[in-house]
Amino acid sequence: MNRCCLGLICLVLTMLPLSAQERKRRVAVVNFDYSTVSNYVYSIFNTNVDIGKGVADLMVDQLVADGAFQVYERKAMEKILAEQNFSNSDRANPTSAARIGQLIGVDAIIMGSITQFGRDDKKTEIGAIGRVTGRYGISGIGKKESKAVVGISARIVNVDTGEVVVTASGNGESSRSGTALLGSGGGTSGSGGGYADMTSSNFAGTLIGEAVKKAVVSTTRQLDSSAGRVPIRTIRLQGLVADFSGGVIIINIGAKAGVKAGDKFEIARPGREITDPATGRVIKRITDHLGEIVITQVDELSATGKFTGSGDPRAGDMARTPEN
Numbered sequence: 001m002n003r004c005c006l007g008l009i010c011l012v013l014t015m016l017p018l019s020a021q022e023r024k025r026r027v028a029v030v031n032f033d034y035s036t037v038s039n040y041v042y043s044i045f046n047t048n049v050d051i052g053k054g055v056a057d058l059m060v061d062q063l064v065a066d067g068a069f070q071v072y073e074r075k076a077m078e079k080i081l082a083e084q085n086f087s088n089s090d091r092a093n094p095t096s097a098a099r100i101g102q103l104i105g106v107d108a109i110i111m112g113s114i115t116q117f118g119r120d121d122k123k124t125e126i127g128a129i130g131r132v133t134g135r136y137g138i139s140g141i142g143k144k145e146s147k148a149v150v151g152i153s154a155r156i157v158n159v160d161t162g163e164v165v166v167t168a169s170g171n172g173e174s175s176r177s178g179t180a181l182l183g184s185g186g187g188t189s190g191s192g193g194g195y196a197d198m199t200s201s202n203f204a205g206t207l208i209g210e211a212v213k214k215a216v217v218s219t220t221r222q223l224d225s226s227a228g229r230v231p232i233r234t235i236r237l238q239g240l241v242a243d244f245s246g247g248v249i250i251i252n253i254g255a256k257a258g259v260k261a262g263d264k265f266e267i268a269r270p271g272r273e274i275t276d277p278a279t280g281r282v283i284k285r286i287t288d289h290l291g292e293i294v295i296t297q298v299d300e301l302s303a304t305g306k307f308t309g310s311g312d313p314r315a316g317d318m319a320r321t322p323e324n
Contacts (some may be wrong), residue, residue, distance in 0.1 A: 003140060025230040026106040028065070028072035031241045032152070033092045037117040044118065044181050044208060045196065051212075054198025054264045055114060055152060061199065062159055063110075068224035072106050094157045094164060101159025108165070108230045109157045110223065116151030117183060118210075120173065121207045133249055146176040148181045148207040150215040156230055168222035172214030174207040181208040241267065241317040242302065249293050250306045251319040262294045265319045267309065290317065 027189065033053040041051055056074070063071050077100075086100060097109040149171070156166035203209040239253035249267065255257055271286040291309015300305075307313060 006167045019186060024068070024070040025108060025227055025232060026067045026072060027063070027108050027110050027156070028077050028101060028104055028106045029060050029074065029110045029152040030097060030100065031186075032112045032114050032154075033055050033086070034114040034117070038147075039113055040118045049196050051114060051117065051198065051200075052167070054203075055156070055212065055216060057199050058212065059110070059154075059220055062216055063177070063224070066220060066224050068085065068227045073102055077104055095162045096153070097157050098159045098162040103155070105250045106159060107233050108159055110154060111157060112152060112154035112219075114151070115153055115169075116149055118149065119146040129270060144179075145177040145179050147177050148172075148211040150208070150211040152215045152219045154219050156223060158231060160231070160233065165231070166226040168219050168226070170218030170220075170222065171216065172211040172216070176207060176210070178207050180204045190219070191210045195266070236321040236323070237263075237265075238318065238320040241313050241315055241319055242306065244313040246308040247307050248304060249313055249319070250302055250304050251293075251318075252302060254300050254301050254302045255298050259295060259298050261295055261298055263303075264322060265293050265295065265305065266322045267291050267293060267307065267311070267313050270318065287318065293319070293321070 031050070031266040032055045034050075034052045034055075037051075038048070042048055054283050060071055060074055063069050080103060081100065084103065086096070092111065094111070097111050101107075101109040150173075151169070151171045153169040154167070155164045157163070158165050197203060198209070198212065204213060237253060237257055237259060239251045239257070241249055242252045243250040251259075251265065267290045268287040269290060271288050273282045274286070275281060288311070289309075290311025290313055291307055293305030293307050295303045295305040
């Protein structure tokens with residue numbers, strides 16, 4: 001066994017039937033595409049704010065609060081994607097999104113688009129996709145009190161097949177009107193620089209911030225209600241025997257890796273390595289089955305179980321979830 005992989009979660013690309021599903025579905029949210037509203041974003045903020053990232057961050061917060069899914073940490077995902085050179089255009093493609101999901105070990109990826117971002121002013125029509133007449137430019141913003149409107153569409157993508165298994169869409173409209181979407185309704189205007197963080201209370205207090213929040217909540221609740229349609233991937237855990245004494249085995253993975261009381265682990269010992277005579281690469285490893293344990297006690301970094309079998313386990317032997 002390659003010991004550089006010790007304690008890592010190994011994923012098997014098979015799925016459990018619905019009747020066997022017990023844990024929450026693991027999902028990750030990638031930045032939403034906002035290319036179709038980018039002109040309106042600039043006109044509102046006076047700069048190119050990444051509202052796709054902002055909406056994704058807000059959706060993660062809402063998903064965690066609702067509790068229907070287990071959500072992968074966004075900062076950890078961004079680090080991995082940067083290391084793997086995944087671009088924003090990659091994330092907008094369901095096939096690429098599926099590869100991202102496989103890489104970070106989730107059941108599904110949530111992706112989507114921002115379809116509307118601006119005003120409900122039918123005269124200036126700034127912020128409605130494909131409806132700008134050209135008669136009114138940015139200078140027209142603020143000449144009439146309007147509400148903010150935002151539209152979002154989202155998809156849940158199966159990471160094994162790239163299939164879209166759930167779709168949702170939500171719209172939000174501010175309850176107040178004003179002459180500036182980044183104002184609080186009183187008609188004040190200003191630069192969008194201070195509102196670039198869409199998770200901040202400053203942004204939430206604006207007209208456009210209120211509309212974004214409503215659209216995110218509406219879309220997220222629809223995704224929550226369809227959580228049961230997302231297939232759960234079978235997870236195989238793998239670690240090492242850390243100690244064996246009196247028929248009791250302690251392994252070096254615990255609750256942090258997903259181990260829980262009642263789990264069964266096969267105990268095996270690495271044997272011969274079969275190499276390709278042409279390349280010298282290892283093409284097969286022979287292991288000796290020693291027995292199994294049923295986990296009775298778990299802490300963060302280790303798990304304890306009673307050993308049954310004919311072998312004689314020792315520290316360094318493999319402990320892994322059986323394939324069947």
